[in-house]
Amino acid sequence: xxxxxxxxxxxxxxxxxxxLALLALxxxxxxxxxxxxxxxxxxxxxxIFYLHVPAAWSALLAFSLVGLSGGLYLWxxxxxxxxxxxxxxxxxxxxxxxxxxxxxxxxKPIWGTWWTWDARLTLTLFLFFLFVGYLAxxxxxxxxxxxARFSAVVGLLGLLLVPFIHLSVYLFRTLHPQPIxxxxxxPSLPPEMLRTLLISALVFLLLYVGLVTIRYGLAxxxxxxxxxxxxx
Amino acid sequence: xxxxxxxxxxxxxxxxxxxxxxxxxSRTALLSAVVFAALVLVVFNFARDPTALAAVDLAxxxxxxxxxxxxxxxxxxxxxxxxxxxxxxxxxxxxVPRGAxxxxxxxxxxxxxxxxxxxTLPLFVLFFNVDLGHALPGILGVTALATxxxxxxxTIFSAMAVRTRFAELMLPVLLLPFMVPPxxxxxxxxxxxxDGRPLSEMLGWxxxxxxxxxxxxxxxTMAFAAVVDE
Amino acid sequence: xxxxxxxxxxAAYVVTAVILVGYAVSLLARARSAVTGNSVKREx
Numbered sequence: 001x002x003x004x005x006x007x008x009x010x011x012x013x014x015x016x017x018x019x020l021a022l023l024a025l026x027x028x029x030x031x032x033x034x035x036x037x038x039x040x041x042x043x044x045x046x047x048i049f050y051l052h053v054p055a056a057w058s059a060l061l062a063f064s065l066v067g068l069s070g071g072l073y074l075w076x077x078x079x080x081x082x083x084x085x086x087x088x089x090x091x092x093x094x095x096x097x098x099x100x101x102x103x104x105x106x107x108k109p110i111w112g113t114w115w116t117w118d119a120r121l122t123l124t125l126f127l128f129f130l131f132v133g134y135l136a137x138x139x140x141x142x143x144x145x146x147x148a149r150f151s152a153v154v155g156l157l158g159l160l161l162v163p164f165i166h167l168s169v170y171l172f173r174t175l176h177p178q179p180i181x182x183x184x185x186x187p188s189l190p191p192e193m194l195r196t197l198l199i200s201a202l203v204f205l206l207l208y209v210g211l212v213t214i215r216y217g218l219a220x221x222x223x224x225x226x227x228x229x230x231x232x
Numbered sequence: 233x234x235x236x237x238x239x240x241x242x243x244x245x246x247x248x249x250x251x252x253x254x255x256x257x258s259r260t261a262l263l264s265a266v267v268f269a270a271l272v273l274v275v276f277n278f279a280r281d282p283t284a285l286a287a288v289d290l291a292x293x294x295x296x297x298x299x300x301x302x303x304x305x306x307x308x309x310x311x312x313x314x315x316x317x318x319x320x321x322x323x324x325x326x327x328v329p330r331g332a333x334x335x336x337x338x339x340x341x342x343x344x345x346x347x348x349x350x351x352t353l354p355l356f357v358l359f360f361n362v363d364l365g366h367a368l369p370g371i372l373g374v375t376a377l378a379t380x381x382x383x384x385x386x387t388i389f390s391a392m393a394v395r396t397r398f399a400e401l402m403l404p405v406l407l408l409p410f411m412v413p414p415x416x417x418x419x420x421x422x423x424x425x426x427d428g429r430p431l432s433e434m435l436g437w438x439x440x441x442x443x444x445x446x447x448x449x450x451x452x453t454m455a456f457a458a459v460v461d462e
Numbered sequence: 463x464x465x466x467x468x469x470x471x472x473a474a475y476v477v478t479a480v481i482l483v484g485y486a487v488s489l490l491a492r493a494r495s496a497v498t499g500n501s502v503k504r505e506x
Contacts, residue, residue, distance in 0.1 A: 043464035048474040109467035140396035221496040
C-alpha cells in the first residue's frame with residue numbers, strides 16, 4: 001500500500017493510540033499521586049521515580065531501536081527501516097528531555113544537589129547527546145540515500161557505545177564513591193510501588209508506540225511530497 | 233572479491249603513504265595543529281589557580297583534553313583536504329576493498345595525530361613541570377591505545393561530516409560522546425602512571441581501552457563502505 | 463516524618479505533562495498539515 005492514503009492511515013492510528021496513552025497517563029498520575037504510599041525516608045518527591053524511570057526506559061528503548069533499525073537498514077536497504085529510525089529518534093528525544101528534567105528535579109531533594117555524575121544520570125546525558133547528534137546529522141544531509149546510510153552508521157555505532165559509557169562510568173564511580181545521603185530506590189520495592197512503576201512503564205511504552213506511528217506517517221508524507229516535487 | 237589479505241594491507245599502506253607524503257609536503261595542517269595544542273596548554277595554565285590545585289593533580293586531565301581537541305582539529309583537516317583534491321573519488325571507481333581504504337586513512341590520520349601528540353608531550357612536560365621519568369613508556373602506550381580509539385571513530389565521522397555544510401561543527405557534535413570512554417580510561421591510567429602505581433591498578437582501564445579499540449576499529453572498517461558507496 | 467518536598471514532585475509531574483502533551487500536539491499538527499498538504503500541489 002503506497003500513496004497519500006497510507007501516510008494518513010499511520011497518522012490516524014497513531015493519533016488514536018497517542019490519545020489513549022495520554023488519557024492513560026492521566027490515570028497514572030492519579031494512581032501515583034493518590035493511590036500509592038509515600039516513601040517514609042524520601043517523602044513525596046520519591047514519586048518522581050514513577051515518571052523518571054519509565055521515561056528513561058522508553059528513551060533507552062527508542063535509542064536501541066534507532067541503532068538496531070540502522071544496522072538492519074545497512075543490511076537490508078529497506079527505506080521503511082530508515083523512516084522508523086528517524087521517527088524513533090525524534091520521539092526518543094522527547095522522552096530524553098523528560099528524563100533529563102525529572103532527573104535533577106528528583107536529585108535535588110533526595111541528594112541535595114541538582115546534578116551528580118552517577119552512572120544513571122550520566123548515561124541519560126550521553127543518550128541525549130547521541131540523539132541530538134543523530135538528528136543534527138539527518139537535518140544536515142539532503143540526499144535521502146546519504147542521510148539514511150550515514151545516520152544508520154551513527155545510530156549503530158552509538159548503540160554500541162552505550163555499554164562502554166556504562167562500563168567506564170561504573171569503573172570510575174567505584175573508584176570515586178560519592179557520599180549518598182539517601183538511596184534513590186530501595187533494593188526491593190513494596191508491591192504497590194512496583195505496581196505503579198510497571199503500569200507507568202506500560203503507559204509510556206504505549207505512548208512511545210503512538211507517537212512513533214504518527215511520526216512515521218509524517219516521514220512517509222514528507223517523502224511522498226518530495227517525490228512528487230522531483231517528478232514535477 | 234579478488235583481493236587477498238596481504239594485497240589489501242599493501243593497499244592500505246599505499247593509501248596511508250600517499251596521504252602522509254602529501255601532508256609532509258604542505259606541512260601547514262601539521263603546524264597549525266601543533267600551535268593549537270600549544271595554545272591550549274597555555275590557556276590551561278592561566279585557567280587554574282596554582283595555589284588551590286597542584287599542577288600534578290590536574291596534569292592528566294590537561295594533557296588528555298589537549299590531545300582530544302588537537303585530534304579533532306587534525307581529523308577535520310584530513311578529510312577537508314581529501315574533498316578538495318577529490319582523489320578518493322578516483323580510487324572508489326575501482327573495485328578496491330573499502331575496508332582497506334578506511335585502514336589506509338586511519339593509518340595516515342594516526343600518523344598525523346601521533347605527530348601532534350609527540351610534539352605536545354614535551355611542551356606539556358615543560359609547561360607543567362611534570363616528571364615523566366619511569367612513566368614514559370606507559371604514557372606512550374596508553375596514548376597509542378586511546379588515540380587509536382579516537383581516530384578510528386573520528387575518521388569515519390569526518391568522512392560523513394565533510395558532506396555537510398558545517399563540517400567543523402558536525403564532527404565534534406558526533407565525535408565527542410565517542411571520545412569519552414577512551415578519554416576516561418586514558419586519564420585514569422595516566423594519573424596512576426604519574427603516581428607510580430603498580431600495573432595491577434590500571435589493568436581494568438587498559439582492558440577497557442583495548443576492547444574499545446578492537447570493537448570500534450572493526451566496526452568502522454566494516455561500515456566505511458556504507459559511507460563512501462551508494 | 464517524611465520530608466516536606468512535595469513541591470519538587472509537583473514540578474516534575476507538571477514538567478513531564480507539558481513536555482509530553484506539548485510534543486504530541488505539535489507532532490500531530492505537523493503530521494496533519496503534511497498529510498492534507500499532499501492533496502494540494504505546493505511550491506518547493
